Amino acid sequence: MKITRRTALAASAATAATAAVVGCSTNSGGGGGGEGGDIELSVATFNEFGYEDLFAKYEEANPGVKITHKKAATSDDARANLMTGLAAGSGLADVEGVEVGWWAELAQYADIFEDLADPAVEGRWLDWKAEAATIDGKLIGYGTDIGPEALAYRADLVGKSELPSDRTELAETLTGDWRTYFEAGRQFVEETGIPWFDGAGGTFNGMVQQLTHPYETADGTPVPLAENTDVKAIYDLLVEFKDISAGFKQWEEDWTAAFQSDGFATMLCPPWMMGPLAGNADDVEGWDIADVFPGGGGNWGGSYLAVPAQGENVEEAKKLAAWLTAPEQQVVAFQAVGAFPSQVDALADEGVTSAVNEFFNSAPVGEIYSERATAIDVQPFMGPNFFVINTVLADAITRWDVDGMDPAESWEQALTAYDELGL
Amino acid sequence: MRFTPFLFISPFFVLFLLTGLFPMLYTAWVSLHDWDLIRGQGDFVGLANFQFVLGTDSFYKALRNTFSIFLLSSVPQVIAAILIAYVLDANLRAKTFWRMGVLVPFVVAPVAVSLIFAKIFADSSGIVNGVLTAIDLPAVGWHSDALASHVAIATMVNFRWTGYNALIFLAAMQAVPREIYEAAIIDGTGRMKRFWHVTVPMLRPTIVFVVITSTIGGLQIFDEPRMFDTGGQGGASRQWMTLTMYLYELGWGPQVAFGRASAVAWLLFLIILAFGILNFLITRRIANAGGPAKSSR
Numbered sequence: 212m213k214i215t216r217r218t219a220l221a222a223s224a225a226t227a228a229t230a231a232v233v234g235c236s237t238n239s240g241g242g243g244g245g246e247g248g249d250i251e252l253s254v255a256t257f258n259e260f261g262y263e264d265l266f267a268k269y270e271e272a273n274p275g276v277k278i279t280h281k282k283a284a285t286s287d288d289a290r291a292n293l294m295t296g297l298a299a300g301s302g303l304a305d306v307e308g309v310e311v312g313w314w315a316e317l318a319q320y321a322d323i324f325e326d327l328a329d330p331a332v333e334g335r336w337l338d339w340k341a342e343a344a345t346i347d348g349k350l351i352g353y354g355t356d357i358g359p360e361a362l363a364y365r366a367d368l369v370g371k372s373e374l375p376s377d378r379t380e381l382a383e384t385l386t387g388d389w390r391t392y393f394e395a396g397r398q399f400v401e402e403t404g405i406p407w408f409d410g411a412g413g414t415f416n417g418m419v420q421q422l423t424h425p426y427e428t429a430d431g432t433p434v435p436l437a438e439n440t441d442v443k444a445i446y447d448l449l450v451e452f453k454d455i456s457a458g459f460k461q462w463e464e465d466w467t468a469a470f471q472s473d474g475f476a477t478m479l480c481p482p483w484m485m486g487p488l489a490g491n492a493d494d495v496e497g498w499d500i501a502d503v504f505p506g507g508g509g510n511w512g513g514s515y516l517a518v519p520a521q522g523e524n525v526e527e528a529k530k531l532a533a534w535l536t537a538p539e540q541q542v543v544a545f546q547a548v549g550a551f552p553s554q555v556d557a558l559a560d561e562g563v564t565s566a567v568n569e570f571f572n573s574a575p576v577g578e579i580y581s582e583r584a585t586a587i588d589v590q591p592f593m594g595p596n597f598f599v600i601n602t603v604l605a606d607a608i609t610r611w612d613v614d615g616m617d618p619a620e621s622w623e624q625a626l627t628a629y630d631e632l633g634l
Numbered sequence: 635m636r637f638t639p640f641l642f643i644s645p646f647f648v649l650f651l652l653t654g655l656f657p658m659l660y661t662a663w664v665s666l667h668d669w670d671l672i673r674g675q676g677d678f679v680g681l682a683n684f685q686f687v688l689g690t691d692s693f694y695k696a697l698r699n700t701f702s703i704f705l706l707s708s709v710p711q712v713i714a715a716i717l718i719a720y721v722l723d724a725n726l727r728a729k730t731f732w733r734m735g736v737l738v739p740f741v742v743a744p745v746a747v748s749l750i751f752a753k754i755f756a757d758s759s760g761i762v763n764g765v766l767t768a769i770d771l772p773a774v775g776w777h778s779d780a781l782a783s784h785v786a787i788a789t790m791v792n793f794r795w796t797g798y799n800a801l802i803f804l805a806a807m808q809a810v811p812r813e814i815y816e817a818a819i820i821d822g823t824g825r826m827k828r829f830w831h832v833t834v835p836m837l838r839p840t841i842v843f844v845v846i847t848s849t850i851g852g853l854q855i856f857d858e859p860r861m862f863d864t865g866g867q868g869g870a871s872r873q874w875m876t877l878t879m880y881l882y883e884l885g886w887g888p889q890v891a892f893g894r895a896s897a898v899a900w901l902l903f904l905i906i907l908a909f910g911i912l913n914f915l916i917t918r919r920i921a922n923a924g925g926p927a928k929s930s931r
Contacts, residue, residue, distance in 0.1 A: 294886065297672045316888055320672050462864040463777075464752050468759035598888035602867070609870035613757075614778035616871075624871065631690050632889075 250527050255281040255304035257289035258483075260355060260514070261544030262535060269534060276527065286310050296519070297323055303519045305528035306535075309352055311343060311513050315593035317351075324351040325518040325525055332533055339590035340553040344515050352515030353536040356550035358481030359583035360417055360509040363488060366572065367497035368476040372402040378574060382503035389418060392505040393452040399476060406457035406475045411449045411612035412605055413461045417479040418445045419601070420509045420591050426601065427594035436629040442604065443622075450618040453611065460613050467491050479504070481511045482551035482580050489570040499572045502579040508586030513553060551580055558584055596634055603628045658903070665896035671885060676893075683897035687884075693898070695872050696880040697905075699784065703859065703876065704852035706788035707795075712844060714796050716837070719803035720829060733804070736797035747790050748861030755786040777863060780873040787874055790858045795851075799844050806840035807833060842917045849913050853906050854878055877902050 256262065266278045281304055283289035290313060296303035297320065309317070317324075328350040335341075336354040344352035362385065370376035374395060375384060385392055396407030408414055419425050422441055427433050436442070449456075457475040459466035469475065470491035480488060480500060492498055516532040518525055534540065541552035542562040557563055558581045566577030607625035610616040665683050668676035687693050722733055739747070754761050755776040763773040776786045810833065818828050834841075856878040860866045867883060868875025875883075877898060885895030 291886065294671060294890075298674075316890065323672070460863075460865075464756035464760070465758045468756065472759075596888070602888070606867075606870040614775065614870055627691065631692060633686065 249275050249277060250524055251277045251279065252306065252524060252528055252531055253279045253281060253304035254306045254308075254516075254531070255283070255289065255292070256308040257283040257286045257310075259548040259550065260308060261548035261550050264547065265535060265540050265543060269531065276531075278531070296521075301521055303521060305518065305522040305524055306532050307517050307519055308355070309515045309517045311510075311515065312593070312598070314343060314346075314352070314515075315597040316595055318346050318593075319595050321346040321349055321351055323520050324349075325520050325529065326350060327353055327518060327529060327532065329529075329533065332536075335536070335538070335555065336553050337555060337558075337584065337587070339510075339587060340513070343590045343593075344517075352517040353532050354553035355514045355516060355536055355541065356483070356544070357553040357584060358483055358510050358512035359551065359580050359587055360420075360479050360481045360504050360511050361579055361583045362477055362501045362503050362505075363480035363484070363571070364477040364499055364501060365473070365475075365497045366499045368403065368405055368473060369399070371405075372399045374399055376499075378499050378501045378572075382501040385501070385503045385505065387505065389448060389505045393448070393455065396455040396477070397452065400455045403476075405473060407455040407477060409457050409466060409469070409475045409478045410459040410461060411453060411456045411608050413479060414456070415445060415449060415604065415608050416511065417504075417509050418449075418506065419604075420511060421506050421589055422591055423589055424592045426597055427592060429592060431594035431596075433594070433596045433600060433634045436600070436603070437626055446604070446608070446618075446622065449608065450611070453618070456612055458612050460609055470495060479509075479511070482549060482576065483512060485568060485571065485576065486549060489568075497572075498570060500568070500574040500576060500579055502582050504583060504586065508583060508588060510587050510590065513551075551584070596632075599632050599634075600629065603632070661896045661899050664892055665900050667893050669892035669896070671890035671892050679893065683891075683893045684901070687894055687897045687901065692872060692875070692880055693877075693901075696868075696875050696877045699780070699859075699868070699872075699874055700853055700855065700876045702781070702784045703787050703791070703855055703874070704849070706784055707791040707855075708845070708848045708852045710788075711792050711796050711799060711848065712841070714792070715799035715844070716803050716834070716841075718796065718800040719807055720833065722800065722804050723807045733801065736800050738797070739793050740795070740798045742794070744790075744794065744857040745861055747794055748858055751786065751790045751793075752862070755789075777869060778873070780871075783862065783869065783874040787855075787858050787862055791852075791855065795848070799848070802844060803837060803840060806837050810836045838918075842914060845913050845917045846910055849910050850906055853902065853909065856882070877905075 254262070254266070262280070266280060270276055270278055283292060289308060290310070293303065293307055293309070293313070326349040328348075332353065337357070340354040340357060341350065344350060344354065362382075364381065366376040366378075369381065375381050385395055393407075399405070399407050419442065424434075425442060426439065457469060459469055459474065466474075470488070471493075478484075478488075485500075488498065516536055518528045518532055522528055536554070538552065538554040538557035538560065541550070541554055541557045542560045544550045545552055545557070545563055545566070552558060552560075552563060564577045564581055566575070567573045568576040603625050606628070607621045610621040610624065611618040664675075666678060666680060668679050668683075670676060718736060722729070722736070726732055753759075757763065757773070757775060757777050760776065762776070767773050774782045776782050814832055814836070815828060818832055823831070855876050859868060859874045859876050860879055860882075862874055863869065866879075868879050881895050881898040881902070883889075884891050884898060
């Protein structure tokens with residue numbers, strides 16, 4: 212009796228494992244030449260790249276090419292898939308979508324991606340966009356979209372204070388450094404009792420993206436956290452103004468719910484955030500976007516197309532990636548799903564600049580974000596340790612902003628956590 | 635030498651060798667190396683990975699959280715499952731309906747359960763805190779206080795597994811010969827006494843089975859705590875990071891340190907082994923003590 216049970220248990224575990232193995236094998240072997248000289252190309256993306264219609268167009272213009280699209284629901288799923296495929300040495304799509312943040316850890320494996328540098332695409336992108344994907348002189352990704360940050364705000368709530376609620380006037384009032392933005396917020400909170408921004412975590416993210424070398428020096432050596440005065444200064448500034456934060460962690464249940472309950476008046480907003488924001492704030496009127504960002508310009512997110520060297524049709528894949536990221540196509544993608552183009556020519560394109568967003572009080576978002584994109588002069592250096600260190604900081608801020616711990620104690624814990632990384 | 639019997643039992647052993655024993659030994663091999671997720675095998679480092687893991691606060695935090703969540707889920711779960719099974723074993727109207735009913739939560743995917751409970755246990759917009767504040771009780775920091783987060787996660791686990799275990803107990807209860815109950819009734823025992831001195835001892839092998847499987851499952855808990863917030867790292871102070879989450883963070887997180895992750899996997903294996911044996915001995919003894927055969931009264 213006992214043996215049977217144990218056997219059954221082990222057998223069922225074995226079956227489950229076999230199923231997993233089989234599941235893996237069906238997943239592998241993307242791409243590969245088809246019959247009769249046909250070329251099959253696979254493209255892996257996540258969230259919304261806006262390429263669906265473009266694939267059909269490319270197939271039409273290039274007879275014999277067949278494109279299959281693998282779309283992951285979230286960027287985390289896509290990252291896990293990419294890392295697993297790279298580790299296994301097979302199973303990746305011919306063209307892989309890569310989020311800008313992943314370069315940090317992928318940079319050390321630059322040789323497993325094709326060098327995409329080509330005179331034909333030189334100068335196609337904003338300088339900092341192409342630079343972020345250039346590793347040791349190799350261009351390993353073609354830029355798709357970017358995330359220039361502007362300020363989203365509730366005009367009706369701001370109108371309750373003495374601050375101007377008009378988007379142009381508010382932009383003028385808030386132009387300046389972060390302290391200007393926070394001081395205005397303190398005045399707002401005193402007058403209305405409503406928190407000024409959604410949470411210190413999201414705000415910290417915007418501030419850190421303006422440093423040239425947030426956590427590591429140019430050669431990738433991590434700066435010990437205890438000596439990182441730039442980051443500590445940002446931390447301290449946020450602590451000084453912690454009373455005007457609503458204390459929500461982005462993407463958490465409470466943050467999502469706060470859009471429906473006048474939880475806060477402003478938040479940092481890259482173009483791709485407009486969709487989630489409008490979704491969370493469904494039926495709430497008053498949201499607007501101002502052409503201003505504290506401390507100048509800032510970028511949050513954006514993606515690339517990369518060609519893994521393990522693919523079978525590397526040359527064809529390069530051609531496809533180059534075509535998809537050309538200004539004309541990115542304008543189409545922008546119109547389809549709002550992915551804001553990273554190409555210089557696309558930014559000036561009528562199809563982009565004339566865009567308005569009705570949810571945000573018909574704000575001329577195309578014009579505003581083009582303006583915000585040109586204001587960006589820094590793409591922070593992200594070495595292989597960017598993410599581990601950034602997580603330590605993000606946790607430290609969550610501990611006092613959301614969990615209510617003493618900020619000084621939280622900083623001590625962050626120092627311990629940093630040491631634990633053993634960098 | 636006769637081969638036929640070995641041939642008949644070979645499918646299980648071949649499968650076990652391929653999918654059980656080999657990965658286990660390979661993990662041990664990986665744990666002795668500096669092993670990058672993508673680059674693969676690096677230098678042989680001996681026990682340095684184990685040393686590193688055992689030297690971090692995170693490991694002990696993960697250990698604490700794992701055991702806390704395990705105790706908060708398994709103990710009430712087994713007790714509740716036995717009681718539910720006892721009720722279902724009685725002559726109820728619409729028996730099948732009730733029996734199917736307790737299994738419904740098990741059909742729901744763990745991720746879906748987590749999404750629902752995320753709304754229930756949200757700190758400022760959740761139902762639980764809404765009810766608490768409505769009756770003038772202080773709101774609970776489900777995502778800030780460690781113990782509170784463990785209770786919330788244990789609730790999800792219990793929601794899913796109690797009914798399943800209840801059905802296992804129910805099956806065992808129905809196998810108890812009715813004559814024993816009849817004899818007990820003739821001897822004039824009450825309901826409670828019958829439950830304690832007939833039902834529970836007769837369930838002994840099943841209790842051992844359920845306790846051991848829920849020990850293994852409980853110590854490997856991953857889905858529920860990972861889905862407890864959107865970050866999936868176990869909270870800003872790692873309030874609810876379990877051992878498997880720590881393993882995942884080391885191996886697939888930005889550190890991509892497979893050697894360290896494998897070291898955690900082996901430590902977890904040893905802990906489960908030790909704890910499983912301990913539980914087996916304890917449950918056997920408890921069940922024995924109350925058993926009719928070795929009654930010490």
